[in-house]
Amino acid sequence: MAKLNFGGVEEEVVTREEFPLEKAREILSDQTIAVIGYGVQGPGQAMNMRDNGLNVIVGQRKGKTFDKAVADGWVPGETLFEIEEALAKGTIICYLLSDAAQIELWPTVKKHLTPGKSLYFSHGFGITYKEKTGIVPPADVDVFLTAPKGSGTSLRRLFVAGKGLNSSFAVYQDATGNARNKCIAMGIGVGSGYLFETNFYNEVTSDLTGERGTLMGCIQGIFAAQYEVLRANGHSPSEAFNETVEELTQSLMPLVAENGMDWMYANCSTTAQRGALDWWKPFRDATKPVFEKLYESVKSQNEAEISITRNSQSDYREKLEIELAELRDSEMWRAGKTVRSLRPENA
Incomplete structure (x- = not known):
């Protein structure tokens, strides 16, 4: 090795x-x-x-x-x-x-x-x-x-x-x-x-935490929070979505994947750099208690129990569709569908 x-x-x-x-x-x-x-x-x-x-x-x-x-x-x-x-x-x-x-x-x-x-x-x-x-x-x-x-x-x-x-x-x-x-x-x-x-235990505890955290649950939550704040303050759906999701997924994250967040901080405008350096720790401090609560829920097997119980119900697919429709039909992701259709490769 x-x-x-x-x-x-x-x-x-x-x-x-x-x-x-x-x-x-x-x-x-x-x-x-x-x-x-x-x-x-x-x-x-x-x-x-x-x-x-x-x-x-x-x-x-x-x-x-x-x-x-x-x-x-x-x-x-x-x-x-x-x-x-x-x-x-x-x-x-x-x-x-x-x-x-x-x-x-x-x-x-x-x-x-x-x-x-x-x-x-x-x-x-x-x-x-x-x-x-x-x-x-x-x-x-x-x-x-x-x-x-x-x-x-x-x-x-x-x-x-x-x-x-x-x-x-x-x-x-x-x-x-x-x-x-x-x-x-x-x-x-x-x-x-x-x-x-x-090992099998570490794989499942890290995986359940990640899925509910930064990979899916957390990222949707912070997308929604920022989008809603921008819209509440008069920004258009296009502007709110582009500043919340599109720029991150299409421009910044690919570069972070290639070079790391430290490189991104060093290679953005000084205004963006200063703001990111000032605000990342408050976001960490605000969300860390949620992650600790999440990890404890995984560790206690509560998340496993929820998954087994709900996912095994005979009407699970019908209930799932209702939950997915809430995301799909939200203004943010309807805006996203329109924005994606306007990317040059889809034009």
Whole structure:
């Protein structure tokens, strides 16, 4: 493993240089990788592994998602099967359904986890909260995860562009003595940039915090707050949206991703620089208590309980649509739709 220095803290990571694709192919050469679920992570991971020369099949129920898999080049009866048939054929079971769906399907999956097989996750939820989910793998199978730090869509887009999305990896159970190598090989196979080690508990607690925090929940909250303040003070929807969202996502964040926030501060106007330096700490101090409350809710398993209970309700999809409509129909995101349509590439 390569040693990297993160601001004085050393960490060992796995890079493509020390663990090249050829090595991953060799380790997985005798494996049939069955991707169960073709929703959020499934398409990106499955197609990346296929393009990387691994032996991949997809298990998916008939319907729109099955048809999407066909459109992506998976061939019914050859590389695309009903879930149970894929489970029977697979030696590495990639369990990429939603957390709620994993709970529902677990009795079926468990039947096919014969000795020597591997169970692969991209999230620590099912295993970490096994008392709530009932997901307890047999002792004679390997259990590990690779968790790309982004959506399956981003994973695929970066792969096609010749880049990679960083991923965490963890081994929960090593029944064969080769779980770690298979885990890292899978991480390389799905198109990771580099891999950093974690455990199932840390993966799920950081992931649930991030999703509810700066990745989605917090960012929507601060977008809405700034937009509403600007509109309340007479700014037009176009001005409010551009100053709140468009400039950040289209101009600043790509540069931050390339060079870091310190570089951004050093390379903006002196007026913007002074304001950003003066205000970032008050924003940190205002939001840190919320993050602490959020982390405690994750740590206490309250967030897991909410997810399992609500996401398993029979009318979940109907309720979800109402909540999503609140976002979609808000003035800010209606303004966003109009602004996006006016970008030069969409004109």
